[in-house]
Amino acid sequence: MPQDTYDLVIVGAGPAGANLARLLADSPLRLLLIDGQNEQTPKPCGGLLAPDAQTVLAEMDLTLPRDVLVDPQIFSVRTIDLVPSRTRFYARRYLNMDRLAFDRWLLSLVPSSVDVVRGLCRTVARTSDGYSLCYRLADGTENTVHTRIVVGADGANSTVRRALLGKRRDRILRYVAIQQWFDSGSEINPFYSCIFDEQTSPVCSWSVHKDGSMIFGGCFPQKQCRAHFDEQRRRVGQLPSFAPLNTQPKKTEACLVCRPRRMRDMITGRDGIFLVGEAAGLISPSSFEGISPALISSRALASVLKKAPDANLPVLSRAYRRATVRLRYRLLGKCIKRIFMYTPLLRRLAMKSGLLTIRVEQSDAADMH
Numbered sequence: 376m377p378q379d380t381y382d383l384v385i386v387g388a389g390p391a392g393a394n395l396a397r398l399l400a401d402s403p404l405r406l407l408l409i410d411g412q413n414e415q416t417p418k419p420c421g422g423l424l425a426p427d428a429q430t431v432l433a434e435m436d437l438t439l440p441r442d443v444l445v446d447p448q449i450f451s452v453r454t455i456d457l458v459p460s461r462t463r464f465y466a467r468r469y470l471n472m473d474r475l476a477f478d479r480w481l482l483s484l485v486p487s488s489v490d491v492v493r494g495l496c497r498t499v500a501r502t503s504d505g506y507s508l509c510y511r512l513a514d515g516t517e518n519t520v521h522t523r524i525v526v527g528a529d530g531a532n533s534t535v536r537r538a539l540l541g542k543r544r545d546r547i548l549r550y551v552a553i554q555q556w557f558d559s560g561s562e563i564n565p566f567y568s569c570i571f572d573e574q575t576s577p578v579c580s581w582s583v584h585k586d587g588s589m590i591f592g593g594c595f596p597q598k599q600c601r602a603h604f605d606e607q608r609r610r611v612g613q614l615p616s617f618a619p620l621n622t623q624p625k626k627t628e629a630c631l632v633c634r635p636r637r638m639r640d641m642i643t644g645r646d647g648i649f650l651v652g653e654a655a656g657l658i659s660p661s662s663f664e665g666i667s668p669a670l671i672s673s674r675a676l677a678s679v680l681k682k683a684p685d686a687n688l689p690v691l692s693r694a695y696r697r698a699t700v701r702l703r704y705r706l707l708g709k710c711i712k713r714i715f716m717y718t719p720l721l722r723r724l725a726m727k728s729g730l731l732t733i734r735v736e737q738s739d740a741a742d743m744h
């Protein structure tokens with residue numbers, strides 16, 4: 376096989392791509408992983424590992440190294456409706472992580488039998504016997520590789536998904552996620568919050584503390600996203616426990632995030648192209664939790680490809696689609712939860728009822744209603 380020819384090329388080394396490469400490393404397939412992550416500008420993320428993601432890690436017999444974790448660990452979410460002003464606490468068991476360290480750790484588990492290059496895949500073109508991918512390295516050099524199978528693990532703004540569907544046929548909703556980092560100061564209780572403010576965004580925002588920083592972020596429709604974020608930050612900053620938002624941010628980060636609304640937004644691929652993780656539209660439409668769907672879908676694809684690496688492509692596509700049915704229905708189920716979370720009247724009734732809430736003895740009670 377010539378040097379630049381592979382059986383399978385994975386584009387993107389986030390949780391989905393790195394996990395797939397790790398799981399396929401002992402298969403007979405010749406693999407290339409193209410990793411476009413720039414560590415100077417890592418992927419914006421809340422870095423919370425939800426119970427579902429913890430379960431998948433356990434099922435894959437993986438344990439998390441301590442240096443991936445940050446301070447503090449989280450047992451509840453403070454849910455705040457700005458209008459009318461109401462706060463409730465719900466029990467949640469997240470692991471609070473440094474997201475870049477988590478991605479680095481997953482990538483470090485990929486055995487050396489997988490070729491890994493740091494570069495940005497620019498085009499995916501169909502050839503008579505597969506695909507030709509052109510990618511650009513950090514020094515500007517462009518390379519081309521050939522492959523029978525392409526896996527798009529390249530996140531919300533997926534080049535591979537675009538190559539498969541074309542820009543105009545891809546109807547998944549994409550928001551702009553914006554996050555800012557602040558010094559949290561020693562007086563602030565480092566809580567985790569979920570904030571609803573329908574005047575500035577139709578979906579929720581969040582704050583989370585990490586090793587002395589407070590991150591405040593949210594998802595916004597693309598039009599005037601920055602103005603809406605700034606206005607929301609101003610409004611939330613009026614609550615005493617969010618005082619750090621009135622100081623100069625240490626950094627601002629932004630990226631696209633998908634929000635599937637129906638089954639056809641979640642696309643597993645065809646004709647030798649497979650999509651995993653957020654590139655497939657696999658992310659919770661209510662909480663934007665995307666790490667567990669990335670791990671679950673990549674594990675499903677690895678198992679299909681390992682079982683029958685030489686099977687014809689339509690058979691593999693059907694098998695992968697079947698292997699993700701449960702995950703896709705689970706995410707679809709969250710569309711129903713989304714209706715309760717994001718319809719103001721229903722959310723207010725749910726919060727007012729106190730259903731599933733926990734009682735918290737508050738020290739910084741000034742925000743509470």
Ligand SMILES: Cc1cc2nc3c(=O)[nH]c(=O)nc-3n(C[C@H](O)[C@H](O)[C@H](O)COP(=O)(O)OP(=O)(O)OC[C@H]3O[C@@H](n4cnc5c(N)ncnc54)[C@H](O)[C@@H]3O)c2cc1C
Nearest residue numbers: 387389390391411412420421422423496530652653665666
């Ligand atoms: C602000 C924000 C906060 C979030 N918080 C959480 C959270 O707390 N918990 C949670 O579970 N989920 C969270 N999510 C969702 C979660 O981050 C994603 O759904 C998850 O990372 C998806 O994993 P992935 O591997 O599919 O894609 P990604 O993690 O996006 O990884 C894609 C990889 O592909 C690379 N790439 C992209 N394009 C190319 C290209 N053309 N060529 C080569 N490489 C490329 C990228 O550099 C990246 O490394 C959050 C999302 C956002 C935007």
